[in-house]
Amino acid sequence: MKLKNIKKPSKGIIAASLLWSSLPLMGSGFFVVRNEENEDVRRLINDIRTENIPSFDFYMNADILNYNDPRFDEGRTLLMEIIRAAKGGSIRLEIACYFILRIAGKYPNILNAKDRNGKNLLDYAIEANLVDLVDIILDSPGLMFSVCSSSEEQFMDIIIRSGNLRLLSKAISNELPEDQAPILLKYAQERLVDNLNRIGRGSLDYCAFAKNCSSLMIMLSNWIVEEANTRNEKELIEAICDSDPEKICRLLAIDGLNINYQDRRGRTPLMWAVVMGDLATVVEILDKRPDLELCNREGKTVFNIADQNPSRDIQSALHQLQF
DSSP, X not given: OOOOOOOOOSHHHHHHHHHSOOOOOTTSSTTOBOSOOOHHHHHHHHHHHTTOHHHHHXXXXXXXXXXXXXXXXXXXXXXXXXXXXXXXXXXXXXXXXXXXXXXXXHOGGGGGOOOTTSOOXXXXXXXXXXXXXXXXXXXSTTOOOOOOHHHHHHHHHHHHXXXXXXXHHHHXXXXXXXXXXXXXXXXXXXXXXXXXXXXXXXXXXXXXXXXXXXXXXXXXXXXXXXXXXXHHHHHHHHHHHTTOHHHHXXXXXXXXXXXXXOOTTOOOHHHHHHHHTOHHHHHHHHTTOOOTTOOOTTSOOHHHXXXXXXXXXXXHHHXXXXX
């Protein structure tokens, strides 16, 4: 895939979409449901067609959808259809973002639904080259990061072209698969060489792209190193979740193990042991004097998590160490 000399698509995308008139979608191929739908769903879809936000909000207050209802051609979900409509200019981009935020906020599982070709919502946003939607989707709670192999290079190109390096950070925080990082790193290297060659031929417009490629390579390299250096801690959390006492004991005995390691949810091994109700592991970890004041991404300490666990023995063990 060759990079094209295009302008940075930031706020200009939304500004341009504001000037685009909203076209009727009846008979356009968008929102043509192929399975049965109830009247409320029909009205909700019509509200999306006409950008009728007050009526849309009214029907969203009713529990009329589930994560795969309705489905459209090729098994597309409603959110996928909204992205297709935004790409085609039939719905303004900022309105499409609003619909997606509202629906995904109430039905988070819809974020991870796939069509018949194995593509998810993120794939659709990437393929449509809608940077703002990619940004929003990566921020959505409940997202399990996954892109098809056909979308990996497009995802990197979006970051390179837009200069929005935070998208990679968001992908990493959403549990970018470790085996995907070297693939993305190789592609960033290829694009860097390509851009440097263009600069060498006098195309100075590619300087920003080359700089973005370099920054991405540094981010990916640091992440790969960090993943390698925290493998034992990750295995410990996996062992706790799998209730594997022998593996837990072996990993806790490793010199240099960071007992305060936090996964991408911000949970420490101790927090996971409390969640699993594993008193023996809780006691073993407490012997290593972990930091009890650490908070996960939800702002909860291990004490807050323990309060939701019915085990009085676990609560007692934590409070004894605290005092």
